[in-house]
Amino acid sequence: MRGVSFISLAVLLLLATLQEVRSHGDQPLAKIDIRRSTLALHASAYVNASPAILGLKGQTTEWVTLEFSSPNPSVDDWIGVFSPSNFSASTCPEENPRVYTPLLCTAPIKYQYANYSSPKYKDTGKGNLKLQLINQRSDFSFALFSGGLSNPKLVAVSNQIAFANPNAPVYPRLAQGKEWNEMTVTWTSGYGINDAEPFVEWGRKGGDHVHSPAGTLTFDRNSMCGAPARTVGWRDPGFIHTSFLKELWPNAVYTYKVGHLLVNGTYIWGEKHQFRASPYPGQNSLQRVVIFGDMGKDEADGSNEYNNFQRGSLNTTRELIRDLKNIDIILHIGDICYANGYLSQWDQFTAQVEPIASTVPYMIASGNHERDWPGTGSFYGNMDSGGECGVLAETMFYVPAENRAKFWVTSLLLETKDLEQRPRTATLKQKEECKRQWYSTDYGMFRFCIADTEHDWREGTEQYKFIEHCLASVDRQKQPWLIFLAHRVLGYSSGTSYAVEGSFEEPMGRESLQSLWQKYKVDIAVYGHVHNYERTCPIYQNICTNKEKHYYKGTLNGTIHVVAGGGGASLSPFTTVQTTWSFYRDFDYGFIKLTAFDHSNLLFEYKKSRDGKVYDSFRISRDYKDILACTVDSCPSMTLAS
Numbered sequence: 001m002r003g004v005s006f007i008s009l010a011v012l013l014l015l016a017t018l019q020e021v022r023s024h025g026d027q028p029l030a031k032i033d034i035r036r037s038t039l040a041l042h043a044s045a046y047v048n049a050s051p052a053i054l055g056l057k058g059q060t061t062e063w064v065t066l067e068f069s070s071p072n073p074s075v076d077d078w079i080g081v082f083s084p085s086n087f088s089a090s091t092c093p094e095e096n097p098r099v100y101t102p103l104l105c106t107a108p109i110k111y112q113y114a115n116y117s118s119p120k121y122k123d124t125g126k127g128n129l130k131l132q133l134i135n136q137r138s139d140f141s142f143a144l145f146s147g148g149l150s151n152p153k154l155v156a157v158s159n160q161i162a163f164a165n166p167n168a169p170v171y172p173r174l175a176q177g178k179e180w181n182e183m184t185v186t187w188t189s190g191y192g193i194n195d196a197e198p199f200v201e202w203g204r205k206g207g208d209h210v211h212s213p214a215g216t217l218t219f220d221r222n223s224m225c226g227a228p229a230r231t232v233g234w235r236d237p238g239f240i241h242t243s244f245l246k247e248l249w250p251n252a253v254y255t256y257k258v259g260h261l262l263v264n265g266t267y268i269w270g271e272k273h274q275f276r277a278s279p280y281p282g283q284n285s286l287q288r289v290v291i292f293g294d295m296g297k298d299e300a301d302g303s304n305e306y307n308n309f310q311r312g313s314l315n316t317t318r319e320l321i322r323d324l325k326n327i328d329i330i331l332h333i334g335d336i337c338y339a340n341g342y343l344s345q346w347d348q349f350t351a352q353v354e355p356i357a358s359t360v361p362y363m364i365a366s367g368n369h370e371r372d373w374p375g376t377g378s379f380y381g382n383m384d385s386g387g388e389c390g391v392l393a394e395t396m397f398y399v400p401a402e403n404r405a406k407f408w409v410t411s412l413l414l415e416t417k418d419l420e421q422r423p424r425t426a427t428l429k430q431k432e433e434c435k436r437q438w439y440s441t442d443y444g445m446f447r448f449c450i451a452d453t454e455h456d457w458r459e460g461t462e463q464y465k466f467i468e469h470c471l472a473s474v475d476r477q478k479q480p481w482l483i484f485l486a487h488r489v490l491g492y493s494s495g496t497s498y499a500v501e502g503s504f505e506e507p508m509g510r511e512s513l514q515s516l517w518q519k520y521k522v523d524i525a526v527y528g529h530v531h532n533y534e535r536t537c538p539i540y541q542n543i544c545t546n547k548e549k550h551y552y553k554g555t556l557n558g559t560i561h562v563v564a565g566g567g568g569a570s571l572s573p574f575t576t577v578q579t580t581w582s583f584y585r586d587f588d589y590g591f592i593k594l595t596a597f598d599h600s601n602l603l604f605e606y607k608k609s610r611d612g613k614v615y616d617s618f619r620i621s622r623d624y625k626d627i628l629a630c631t632v633d634s635c636p637s638m639t640l641a642s
């Protein structure tokens with residue numbers, strides 16, 4: 001029987017993985033078989049790129065114009081953007097000499113078809129293209145290929161162009177620190193610790209400013225767990241710096257800019273930004289939270305488009321920027337940018353969200369596309385991370401996870417240039433522990449317990465203990481709004497992928513955790529992974545505990561489960577099966593917003609990314625005594641003795 005159940009579990013996991021692949025589409029860059037490419041250089045073919053120098057006024061994003069020509073044009077000719085500009089065979093890492101060395105071994109950072117803005121290219125052989133580039137620490141070249149994506153033939157290579165300072169500090173992103181009055185600033189640059197001292201200059205708006213030092217992280221190709229992250233998708237990540245701004249005044253406005261002091265005494269500055277410090281836990285003030293999953297990235301110039309992959313991402317980003325003055329904190333609960341092992345995409349994602357993440361805390365959770373890789377300690381043994389095995393997510397974004405400190409110690413040492421000094425003591429078990437990304441964070445009247453579904457959450461595990469402690473340790477009189485967050489749907493979803501299994505959830509989800517949600521009276525649980533929007537009734541053990549749909553007064557008696565996975569990646573369909581617990585379904589891109597007006601009033605809204613308008617909502621009005629009130633399985637037994 002054990003053998004049979006093991007096989008059933010394996011089949012279930014395989015089905016889940018297949019569904020995953022179908023519903024997410026492919027990483028567009030994976031369509032290019034760069035290692036099969038051959039040379040077909042032609043004397044009369046050319047690609048010209050201009051301007052030669054970008055970012056002369058300090059910009060980190062610029063549009064470039066390409067003009068190109070081919071004597072043998074075809075509809076599947078395409079232009080690849082390479083960075084660094086030298087993408088020849090000389091950059092290919094040594095392989096087994098018996099293996100034929102590929103002529104090219106690095107994927108482009110983006111690509112577009114040659115006839116995209118030149119419909120007559122096939123007839124004239126001439127075309128032009130506008131592409132948006134971001135500063136990502138290296139120069140660029142543009143290559144014209146024939147033979148489509150699967151059989152590339154290199155026809156011509158452009159001149160090289162570069163940002164004025166490729167090493168410039170870029171894309172600052174804020175995150176809540178371990179303490180309520182601490183904000184962390186993480187950014188990326190080309191300056192290692194031997195080149196410059198990284199720091200943040202910051203202070204109250206209009207007041208004195210101080211310098212706080214930053215730690216620096218990086219990693220090498222060997223830190224990747226497999227292909228493509230370790231092969232054609234590898235790109236030098238530069239240096240990732242994090243500074244901890246401490247002892248902030250609640251709700252006070254601070255300005256900051258990141259900087260580097262070079263060894264020659266020169267200062268290099270990032271742009272100036274400002275943020276509002278987080279409220280004190282329990283503080284009674286207006287608090288607005290946005291939550292979504294699976295946003296991914298998209299290109300404003302139309303490049304990398306394949307099968308409508310992530311077309312919603314830019315809409316979500318645009319709406320959040322438009323409404324940013326009415327948002328206090330953002331939680332992006334997994335499947336961050338779908339780089340899937342093509343590392344350049346992380347820079348492009350941090351550039352896309354910079355206006356948001358540099359202004360409000362941008363908290364992430366771990367998803368399958370960040371973490372999963374066989375044999376590396378992830379709960380699921382699929383290959384969704386493309387070999388990243390969590391390294392990119394945990395380095396590019398800060399989260400106040402307990403295990404983060406261990407990760408920092410090992411990673412900081414990794415930056416040591418002297419190979420002999422690199423740590424060899426970190427065991428595989430320690431490295432796996434560092435990748436556990438569950439954490440809690442408080443925001444005024446909210447307590448968020450953020451699970452990591454890519455690691456085991458079942459009873460008896462370290463994560464289960466964390467979840468119980470997070471839910472149990474909050475003082476609901478001060479922080480009445482208790483929110484559980486996770487990437488995979490541990491509660492309820494009518495997404496086809498779960499419905500065909502008959503589980504309507506990630507297997508072992510609510511079976512493991514619903515007693516905790518009920519005992520500690522979790523108000524709302526939000527998930528991603530399924531790319532649509534869905535809201536349930538307040539529910540416990542598959543039964544609605546409250547039939548009201550829009551206004552909850554008094555105790556909920558259960559938890560409201562929400563799927564908010566429509567951040568941007570290609571949408572997931574619903575089953576046609578009607579369930580009693582599914583109150584609202586939307587096959588569209590969107591995100592949710594929670595507004596706590598005070599300790600007794602919460603507004604929930606679902607907004608579509610296309611117009612920012614509210615399409616579903618409800619209110620909760622209740623007092624502390626309503627949280628104390630006993631419901632099914634929510635109170636310990638009482639005695640009549642007095």
Ligand SMILES: [Fe+2]
Pocket residue numbers: 334335367368369487528529530
């Ligand atoms: Fe996912």
